[in-house]
Amino acid sequence: MDQVTPFSRTDTSVVGRWWWTVDRWMLTAVLLLMLLGAALALASSPAAAERIGLDPFHFARQQLLFLPVALVVMIAVSLLSRTGVQRIGTTGTVLGIALLALTLMVGVELNGAQRWLSLGGFHLQPSEFVKPCLAVFLAAVLTRPRDDKLPYGMLLASLPVVVAALLLVLQPDIGMAVTVAAVWFVQMFVVGMPIVLAVLGGVATAGGLVFAYHNLTHVKARIDQFIDPTTGDTYQVDTSLRAFEAGGLFGRGPGEGVVKHVLPDAHTDFIFAVAAEEFGVIACIVIIGLFGFIVVRGFARAMRGRDLFAVVAVSGLLAQFGFQALINMGVAIRLLPAKGMTLPFLSYGGSSAMATAIGLGMVLALTRERWSDEGYEL
């Protein structure tokens, strides 16, 4: 270990201390995920790019540019102190909500939704950045010191969430709004929401779903076609399932996939199907395992810590990360009704990669070991 590690235990530089205190297991898992993302970008890009008349490796080139930048961003964020993370969270929340509002006014419309801000050459999706910041901000408010004089902690904490969720619904980006709400729910639960309320919340969610089913036509259509696949457009999910079948255990081999060519969202929402066809189910299980590992490992490490803020913030950040992974993969294998959601680091998209990097960077920062009276601890 000592021979391979680049830093000495006694190295007290910022980077040296970071190396010894950061969760290196999680760091490794994230790196593996990024490598997989690069490999899948090469696989899915030609299929997606050719269809819209771009250079076959357009998406791959972009993604191979995003991923290293994301890595740097993640490491940079993970160097921050607890206070630094809180500052980014608070600033990001305020700025993010402002950008969300701006998006509604001057945003670019794509596929019937106004989610992007055009920043000379590339599109920025503010909602991606709001999510991690909101989780940190919420944790900070919920666990603020006892002696502060701010009233109505609950309401205050929840206000930005409600505002952000409303702005997201207006875009419309229901998936993102639901994620934000779910993360809020998890954090409230962890911080000590009475069980009665948690159960009531669950009931209310179910009620909300029933309400949406009866009042929002496209929600009804989505759920109907999930229950009975013959009722609507299940083209993407049907095709996705065929990719899994075609791939079998070991896949057709890199670049050998054919189903990806008829899967419109192969490079984003259905990247998991591309992985299945080309690399097989075993690779899929490795991917699921990596996501699961990151979430559970982060939770376990947070549990060992003594910092309530860190526990709540990490629970929110990782819940959000885990939700996205579960929903994206669940849709691709028809475990869940169709819902557009990116797969962190694997789906094409700069905003998504960057926001995930920031979120995981914060998790790494908050789960670093700290020196205390009892030695290194979280």
Added chain:
Amino acid sequence: MRDLATRRWWRRGSTSRREDAAAQAQPALLERARGRLLVTGVIFLLCFGALVVRTLDVAVIGAPVDISTAGDASAFDPAARADIVDRHGVLLASNLPTHALYVEPGKIFDREEAVAALGRLFPDLDPERTASLIASGKKSALLRHDLTPEQAHSINRLGIPGLWLERQEQRVYPQGRLFAHAVGFTDVDNRGLAGVEKAADAELRRRAEAHSGPLALSLDIRVQHALAQALQDTMTAHRALGAAGMVMDVETGELLALVSLPSFDPKAPDRSPAETLFNRATLGTYELGSTFKPFTVAAALDLGIAGIEDSYDATEPIRVSRYLIRDHHPENRWLTVPEILIHSSNIGAARMAVEVGAERQRTFLDALGMFERMPLETSERGRPLAPRRWSEHTTMTVSYGHGLAVTPLHLLANYAALVNGGIAVTPTLLKREPGEQMVQRRVISAETSAVMRMLLYAVVAEGTGKNAAVPGYLVGGKTGTAEKAIGGRYKRDSMITNFVGVFPIDRPRYAVLTMMDEPKGTKETYGFATAGWTAAPVAGAVIERIAPLLGVPAIVEPDETEEEPAFARWDGAGRHASY
């Protein structure tokens, strides 16, 4: 304590803002948060576990229903229905893999584009029908059957979601119309609808499943072709409505040919006129006329009522109640038994039948199966029409083939029994294995059968069947000309003419039946349209062609003085017979 702290924290916003227990509350909250986080973590773990299970389920264990594209034809399941071949293995029915094109209107993005693209690929599709199908609220609809591999490829190249190809099999009949009535046909889902295809439907599926090879029929394509051609030529020449014919092995009952004309295209039976689907050979029942007389003679001989040298009074017509029975070519004298057949005397046959009696006549015909459907591996089997009341008049008319309508198959199968030594045959369209044991059911004695062979030879040698004679072969047979009963009346110029020939008559191997439905006279036949002119020559032409094919040796006749076969030394005048 912890609960209290929690509750205090929870209500802090609204109730007490002052918290002096903060120092204790924080660790308590932390403890709770850890517990809650553990719960959340376990839930996540379960979710990821479910994901793994489902992924394995989708890809490896329970693969979803295959919505196939034409791309991987390797998965094609060969033949859910066995081939049908003739007795020598010539293919009569087989399967081709094709695709059916379905549209799922809900998945079509651009309807106009889809209609236009389909119109380019399939000019035979009505664009308006296509458009209305696509605009309909149906989940899916069939656009077209039987796409060629090239068309399937073109559909895939269109890349229009909502157009699906489904693999299917198309039943094909390489011999076209030739075997249409014998083999039959299937519907678009390859279920047998007629002929052997229907009768052996289950067997064909079973064979395909068990990979036990094609179903071999008793038919012989060479014989079938000779028969069909001869029938068609005569039918055309005499402007007949239809024709039918069969060739049977008199020992085994195997049909070597089965033709009913006009025929139809078994690939598209719905596009042929409905009457062409009618099988005259096995489904149509007719009063067949004089071809029935040999049965009357055989019954009388077998029962010992008459001898070959007995004579019957045919000097004048018989009047029974209000009917008059007369001869078409009246000799107006007493006729011997052979003469009754040679001159085809109705009066003589009627008088013989009266001696046999109604009861014994019925019993005899019943033993021949003349009142029941004849067994055969086809769905088209006609039930004979017999009078409910069997009066003396019935006994007389049935003796010469009127008043009882049977299928040509009934006639042929029983001629086989008359000449093969007296053993009933069960007709079959399936090839019998050599040495296959058959039920031996005797209907007449071997001696009677020998006399019948001689009598039938005399008819061809001397009587109405002369036109069936073939140089080099000994042919026996009998003609039958019957007026068709139309609307309860016999019509003089609407006739069913038929002939059953047997060759070689000294040691019978095959029986040939030919039948014409309403033939008209021609100049070549001096205006005659009777069986001797329209049915017997067809049988002769067929025998001439198939006898060498079937390995029946010809008799070399270097010289007219060569001795005739012993049993046939017959002077025709009824004076003597040395058989």
